[in-house]
Amino acid sequence: MEYRGLDRNSGLHGKLRDSARQLDAVIARIRNSEPKILLLQLTGHEKDYLLRGDESFAKQADGVLARMTGKVKVIAETDRGQYLSHIEEYRRNLEELVSQERKIKTLVENIRDNTGKIEPAAREIETRARESADVNSKAVLDTAKSRTDTATILGFLALGLGVLIGVIIIPSITRPVTQVIGALTSGAEQVASASYQVAESSRQMAEGASEQASSLEETSASLEEMSSMTKQNADNAKRASAMANDAKGSAEKGRDAMLRMTDAISRIKDSSDKTAKIIKTIDEIAFQTNLLALNASVEAARAGDAGKGFAVVAEEVRSLAQRSAEAAHVTANLIEDSRKNADNGVAVSAEVAAILKEIADGVVTMTMLIGEVSAASNEQALGIEQVNTTVSQMDKVTQSNAANAEESASASEELTAQAKELTEVVKVLNGITVGGEGSSANGNGLMNRLAYLSGYGAPHDKEKSLVPPIDEDDGAKPVSVERRLGASRGGRVVRPEEVIPLDDHELKDF
Amino acid sequence: MFKSLRLSVKLILSFGILLLILGVALSLFKYSSNDTNRKFKDLLRADVAIVSRAQDIELAEANCRNSEKEFFLTLDKKYCASFDRSIANLKAEAGHIIELAREAEYADVGVKASKIAGLADN
Numbered sequence: 079m080e081y082r083g084l085d086r087n088s089g090l091h092g093k094l095r096d097s098a099r100q101l102d103a104v105i106a107r108i109r110n111s112e113p114k115i116l117l118l119q120l121t122g123h124e125k126d127y128l129l130r131g132d133e134s135f136a137k138q139a140d141g142v143l144a145r146m147t148g149k150v151k152v153i154a155e156t157d158r159g160q161y162l163s164h165i166e167e168y169r170r171n172l173e174e175l176v177s178q179e180r181k182i183k184t185l186v187e188n189i190r191d192n193t194g195k196i197e198p199a200a201r202e203i204e205t206r207a208r209e210s211a212d213v214n215s216k217a218v219l220d221t222a223k224s225r226t227d228t229a230t231i232l233g234f235l236a237l238g239l240g241v242l243i244g245v246i247i248i249p250s251i252t253r254p255v256t257q258v259i260g261a262l263t264s265g266a267e268q269v270a271s272a273s274y275q276v277a278e279s280s281r282q283m284a285e286g287a288s289e290q291a292s293s294l295e296e297t298s299a300s301l302e303e304m305s306s307m308t309k310q311n312a313d314n315a316k317r318a319s320a321m322a323n324d325a326k327g328s329a330e331k332g333r334d335a336m337l338r339m340t341d342a343i344s345r346i347k348d349s350s351d352k353t354a355k356i357i358k359t360i361d362e363i364a365f366q367t368n369l370l371a372l373n374a375s376v377e378a379a380r381a382g383d384a385g386k387g388f389a390v391v392a393e394e395v396r397s398l399a400q401r402s403a404e405a406a407h408v409t410a411n412l413i414e415d416s417r418k419n420a421d422n423g424v425a426v427s428a429e430v431a432a433i434l435k436e437i438a439d440g441v442v443t444m445t446m447l448i449g450e451v452s453a454a455s456n457e458q459a460l461g462i463e464q465v466n467t468t469v470s471q472m473d474k475v476t477q478s479n480a481a482n483a484e485e486s487a488s489a490s491e492e493l494t495a496q497a498k499e500l501t502e503v504v505k506v507l508n509g510i511t512v513g514g515e516g517s518s519a520n521g522n523g524l525m526n527r528l529a530y531l532s533g534y535g536a537p538h539d540k541e542k543s544l545v546p547p548i549d550e551d552d553g554a555k556p557v558s559v560e561r562r563l564g565a566s567r568g569g570r571v572v573r574p575e576e577v578i579p580l581d582d583h584e585l586k587d588f
Numbered sequence: 589m590f591k592s593l594r595l596s597v598k599l600i601l602s603f604g605i606l607l608l609i610l611g612v613a614l615s616l617f618k619y620s621s622n623d624t625n626r627k628f629k630d631l632l633r634a635d636v637a638i639v640s641r642a643q644d645i646e647l648a649e650a651n652c653r654n655s656e657k658e659f660f661l662t663l664d665k666k667y668c669a670s671f672d673r674s675i676a677n678l679k680a681e682a683g684h685i686i687e688l689a690r691e692a693e694y695a696d697v698g699v700k701a702s703k704i705a706g707l708a709d710n
């Protein structure tokens with residue numbers, strides 16, 4: 079198309095116009111207008127052809143070119159060559175243009191024809207692909223639905239089979255496990271109860287043993303004190319015996335002195351009696367003197383004034399007689415009292431002598447008794463020493479028993495803890511089997527505890543465990559109480575009743 | 589029937605059967621899902637893609653016509669380039685359809701696409 083020319087100045091179109099211009103330039107130099115008219119006719123046919131695409135105008139243009147060639151005589155001789163060559167060039171360009179236009183037309187028709195064929199072919203492809211897509215998608219969906227149905231049926235079959243297995247298998251699993259759990263629970267409770275009782279008894283026994291040891295210590299101390307006091311008593315008895323002998327001698331001396339004092343008092347009594355007789359005599363003399371003084375007074379009165387002096391003397395004598403009588407009377411009373419006192423002193427002396435005799439006899443008896451007491455105290459001291467030795471041995475035995483009882487209490491507490499642990503494990507196992515508390519939350523704890531109880535592992539926190547390892551020499555592996563007791567009793571499992579006396583007759587022997 | 593079996597055997601048997609059936613069901617479901625996905629992918633890759641490419645061919649053909657008319661109206665060379673691009677697109681889409689038809693074993697579609705490519709070349 080570019081070769082043909084996209085505008086009037088390019089391609090064949092441009093060349094055609096150039097040829098026409100060159101012809102016009104040649105023709106313009108002549109005065110004959112006929113070639114000019116032919117040239118105008120030629121360009122007019124050319125334009126008709128270019129505008130309408132009708133090849134008849136090209137044939138008319140070719141006829142005009144022939145006529146212009148026939149008019150070569152009107153052209154100057156010098157321009158004729160150019161004139162003819164331009165005509166020939168125009169003809170070639172026109173023919174080439176026509177040829178190109180024909181090709182373009184054919185090409186365009188071909189393109190239009192082809193594009194007209196492409197569209198239905200594309201439509202056919204689209205329709206065919208749509209139909210195929212519908213068929214294939216329906217087939218895929220049908221297949222998927224079929225397989226999904228099969229999978230669903232298999233799923234329901236698995237569900238039904240699971241239910242069937244649950245109905246058939248689960249009871250056959252849970253029933254014996256439940257029975258075992260029941261037996262374990264009962265056993266654990268019994269073990270817990272027995273171990274609690276053993277622990278309680280051991281604790282009470284330990285407390286009793288401790289109290290007994292304390293009492294024995296006190297008893298031992300008291301016995302030692304008693305021993306020393308008994309020795310002191312024996313010494314005191316010896317000293318008392320000596321002092322009793324001395325007292326016996328003193329009592330005898332006292333009795334002799336008392337006899338002598340009795341004799342002295344008797345003599346004093348005799349002297350008092352004699353003195354009383356003298357005083358009586360003096361009293362009688364005073365009475366007679368008083369009578370004489372009274373007579374003298376009477377006589378003096380009779381004598382009158384001459385007897386006044388005598389009367390005064392008589393009065394004085396009478397007064398002295400009265401005073402002598404009073405003094406004799408008082409002295410008699412005193413002597414009477416002295417006599418009575420002497421009598422009383424004699425009686426008291428006799429009584430004191432009798433008492434001193436009794437004292438002397440008692441001292442003798444006491445001396446004998448003190449001697450016996452001293453001998454008994456010596457024997458008692460020896461016995462107390464033996465008892466003290468025995469009590470010391472009992473104290474040692476009791477302390478040993480207290481230590482053993484504490485160990486037994488500790489072992490019983492461990493047994494109790496293990497029984498509680500076993501109960502908890504049974505609860506967890508029960509929860510896992512029949513559901514309920516501890517079925518899932520303590521799963522790890524259950525495994526640890528089961529591993530621990532089976533002896534194949536230790537709990538997470540050994541120190542926090544309710545059941546600490548007993549046998550430290552056996553490494554980290556825990557040793558049960560039964561195993562421990564069995565090991566300590568030559569491999570035989572010993573029951574608690576065999577270790578700790580629980581009955582009265584056993585306690586008596588113990 | 590199961591009483592004589594040990595607990596572990598019972599559990600292994602029961603769970604084994606359950607797991608086997610569930611495994612078969614899951615495998616079937618997985619296979620079905622994968623197969624469906626694969627076929628739908630094939631569908632998207634072949635049929636749907638062919639439909640899309642055919643529509644693209646129609647679009648390119650319409651563009652060709654439009655460019656042709658624009659060129660003859662304006663004699664502007666840019667429409668020749670547009671026409672050439674549309675023809676190139678059309679040929680490329682036809683080539684894709686030929687390839688898809690060969691993969692999907694659609695012989696008639698391949699023939700038609702080859703024909704379209706041949707028309708585009710002419």
